[in-house]
Amino acid sequence: MPFYVTTPIYYVNAAPHLGHAYTTIAADVMARHHRQREEEVFFLTGTDEHGEPVADAAHALGIEPQELADRNAERFKALAPQLQVSNDFFIRTTDPEHEAKVQEVLSRVRENGFVYEGVYEGSYCPRCADFKAENEIEEGHRCPIHHIELTREREQNYFFRLSDFQERLERLYAEREDFVAPRTRYNEALSFIRSGLRDVPLTRHRLTWGVRVPWDHEHVFYVWFDALLNYYSALSYARPGEDLTERLWPASYHLIAKDILRFHTVYWPALLMAAELELPEHVFVHGYLLMGGEKMSKSLGNVLDPFAVIERFGADALRFYLLREVPFGQDGTVSSASFELRYETELANELGNLASRTIGMLARYRDGAVCAGELDPLLEADFAGLPAAVCALIDRAELTLALDEIWQRVRRLNRYVEERAPWVLARDPERVQELDCVLRSLAEGLRSVTVLLWPFMPTSAERLLEALGAPGHTLADAELTAGRVRSVRAIASMFPKDTQAAGA
Ligand code: MSP
Numbered sequence: 001m002p003f004y005v006t007t008p009i010y011y012v013n014a015a016p017h018l019g020h021a022y023t024t025i026a027a028d029v030m031a032r033h034h035r036q037r038e039e040e041v042f043f044l045t046g047t048d049e050h051g052e053p054v055a056d057a058a059h060a061l062g063i064e065p066q067e068l069a070d071r072n073a074e075r076f077k078a079l080a081p082q083l084q085v086s087n088d089f090f091i092r093t094t095d096p097e098h099e100a101k102v103q104e105v106l107s108r109v110r111e112n113g114f115v116y117e118g119v120y121e122g123s124y125c126p127r128c129a130d131f132k133a134e135n136e137i138e139e140g141h142r143c144p145i146h147h148i149e150l151t152r153e154r155e156q157n158y159f160f161r162l163s164d165f166q167e168r169l170e171r172l173y174a175e176r177e178d179f180v181a182p183r184t185r186y187n188e189a190l191s192f193i194r195s196g197l198r199d200v201p202l203t204r205h206r207l208t209w210g211v212r213v214p215w216d217h218e219h220v221f222y223v224w225f226d227a228l229l230n231y232y233s234a235l236s237y238a239r240p241g242e243d244l245t246e247r248l249w250p251a252s253y254h255l256i257a258k259d260i261l262r263f264h265t266v267y268w269p270a271l272l273m274a275a276e277l278e279l280p281e282h283v284f285v286h287g288y289l290l291m292g293g294e295k296m297s298k299s300l301g302n303v304l305d306p307f308a309v310i311e312r313f314g315a316d317a318l319r320f321y322l323l324r325e326v327p328f329g330q331d332g333t334v335s336s337a338s339f340e341l342r343y344e345t346e347l348a349n350e351l352g353n354l355a356s357r358t359i360g361m362l363a364r365y366r367d368g369a370v371c372a373g374e375l376d377p378l379l380e381a382d383f384a385g386l387p388a389a390v391c392a393l394i395d396r397a398e399l400t401l402a403l404d405e406i407w408q409r410v411r412r413l414n415r416y417v418e419e420r421a422p423w424v425l426a427r428d429p430e431r432v433q434e435l436d437c438v439l440r441s442l443a444e445g446l447r448s449v450t451v452l453l454w455p456f457m458p459t460s461a462e463r464l465l466e467a468l469g470a471p472g473h474t475l476a477d478a479e480l481t482a483g484r485v486r487s488v489r490a491i492a493s494m495f496p497k498d499t500q501a502a503g504a
Contacts, residue, residue: 002040005030005253008260009048009091009230012072013057016079018322018334019257019289021306025319026286026328026399027255028085032455033394035086036475042248044234045080046091047073051223052126055209065209069094079306084315084458089238091230093211101233102226103214105275106202110215114161114274120201123150128259129223131200145259145295158219160202165270169193172269178282180265181397182329185258185285189265200267228268232277251280253397258285259295284397287331289322309339316457317343317495323456324407328399346407347495351453354414355464358442359488365426366439368487373433375482376441382412383448383480390452391475406452413445443468443485451478460494467491 007027010020024045031043048054049069058068073092080087091098109115123132125143131153138144172179173190180186203219204210210220231251235244256264264283272279288295309318321339324346326332362368386409393402416438425435447468454461454473465471470484477484 002042002248002252003031003034004042004235004248004251005034005044005255006231006251007045008256009046009093009227010076011053012047012049012069012076013053015072015075016306018306018309019295020076021079021083021318022289022322022326023255023257023286024080024085024087025083025322026397027253028083028087029319029323029399029455030253030255030394030397031086032458033391036451036455036473036478037391038474040247041088042235042238042244043087044089044091044231044238045076045085045087046089046230046234047076047093048223048227048230049073049092049094050210050220050226051129052207052209053129053223055207056126066094082307082310082315083319086458089234091234091238093226093230095237097237098230098233099211099226101236102211102221102229105229105232105277106221106225107214108276109160109202109271109274110158112274112276114164115158115202116161118157118159118199119154120157120159121154122152124153125150155201155205157201157205157222158203158213158216159199160225160267160271160274162200162267162270163197165273166193166197168273169197169266169270172279178396179269179279180283180285182285185261185265188258189261192262193266197266197270224263224267225271228263228271231280232272250278252282254280254283255397256283256285257288259288261285282397284329286329287326289326290331290333291335293333313339313343314459316460317347320347320403320457323399323403326400328397328401343495344497348493348497350407350414351410351460352493352495354410354417354446355467355491355494357417358413358439358446359467359490361422362439362443362488363490365422365435368489370440370443370485370487371436372483373436373440375444375480376416376437379412379416379441379445380480383409383445386448386480387452387475387478390478394455403456406449406456409445409449413442413449416442416445440482440485443488444480444482447485448478448480451475463491464494 005027007023031041034041054069055065058065077090123137125132127146132150136144141150143150170193180189201222202225203213204222205219207220210223211226213219213221235248254264269279321342325334325338389405390402420438422435422438425431447470450461450464451473465473467489468485469487
């Protein structure tokens with residue numbers, strides 16, 4: 001089975017911030033992990049370029065929406081390689097192929113009888129591009145997310161018959177309890193469905209920045225329907241001359257944050273049903289990165305610039321920090337102070353130190369050579385079943401738990417060094433074999449954790465595996481087996497403490 005993972009497509013009304021980097025990094029970890037399993041993987045990210053959020057931001061700058069879209073799409077595109085993100089395609093919703101696919105699918109939805117003309121009246125947040133129900137509105141008629149005043153809209157629109165899908169969606173949730181995770185988000189989506197679904201606008205009349213409605217040129221599609229379809233449309237043109245849809249649809253995982261839960265867990269499956277397309281396997285909803293107690297967001301001004309963090313500490317440290325600090329699926333506060341603390345205590349003192357000690361002792365006592373023999377059964381027992389446990393967690397998108405499983409072994413290896421004190425063994429000619437067994441077990445243990453860390457920290461893992469002379473990093477390579485590391489080479493400090501000077 002191929003593995004197809006997506007991130008939300010990000011609005012190009014502003015530059016990327018750490019919140020966007022977070023989801024993209026998580027998706028990359030999943031994609032890399034499945035590549036380790038030697039599966040066919042397709043990883044999609046991109047930008048959402050139509051609709052009011054972008055049109056309004058462009059007008060405020062006195063430029064055309066397309067110009068703003070081009071400018072910011074480039075910044076999102078540039079972020080991916082800097083984060084060591086290995087996406088297979090970058091979709092932009094202004095791609096003509098995407099637009100044609102949106103028109104095709106939504107025309108089918110209409111032919112299938114799920115579209116009608118009506119008048120929309122209600123409250124709307126132009127930043128969310130979302131129509132707000134009365135019970136969500138904040139005091140002062142404000143958006144609960146952006147805290148800006150909502151507009152009152154009255155518009156002649158085409159509607160999508162979302163209400164027709166009430167029963168089918170309830171059945172979907174009953175039959176597939178893993179459709180949405182974590183459980184709290186599943187419950188939230190289900191209770192929204194149970195509270196009674198109302199039809200939603202499918203098109204906008206007043207807007208011109210969007211995909212034209214083929215049966216009525218005075219309308220463009222409501223940006224959310226255009227945007228959601230990216231997950232499907234991309235497959236038809238991501239590889240020139242090839243249509244991947246048949247092979248890769250439906251998606252295995254959509255990763256999103258809870259701000260866009262309703263669109264992905266209610267509108268999206270209903271739309272796919274209306275278009276007679278298969279539903280994705282899983283939607284995983286992670287929490288918010290918070291700064292000073294508020295969701296980090298450009299419009300609130302409380303953002304950490306991922307480019308600056310990468311420049312100083314490197315992409316691997318950022319990837320590690322985000323997935324370790326904030327339990328994936330929950331909200332969590334991030335700060336420069338907690339970043340620096342984890343960098344120093346965990347990356348430098350635990351992993352970095354383990355690597356330099358292991359390689360250093362092999363160099364000192366054995367000239368870098370690892371002699372053949374058995375591994376310490378004590379360590380073997382502690383590593384038994386580790387790759388399978390990591391797989392099972394990543395299958396459920398439990399990225400923080402998976403990283404913790406691995407990190408416990410990093411700590412185990414450090415304790416092992418203390419327990420066995422190779423420097424004491426080295427002084428006793430009678431204990432040569434014992435010393436060899438300890439060094440060999442350490443080298444193989446380090447190799448095993450490094451292979452498992454590769455999806456989280458690809459550059460550091462590859463460097464370290466090179467130094468261990470065992471560059472293979474498939475999941476099969478992660479087993480703790482003797483005979484893989486034969487000789488080691490010294491490397492410079494992996495996580496230097498003085499990052500300003502090192503420019504790491
Ligand atoms: N364009 C829509 C999504 C369409 S998907 C078919 C959109 N764009 S967005 O630019 O606002 O991005 C929202 C997503 O960015 C969140 O769902 C999440 O993946 C990520 N995040 C943005 N800020 C974030 C935090 N502060 N914390 C965690 N994730 C964050 O909505």
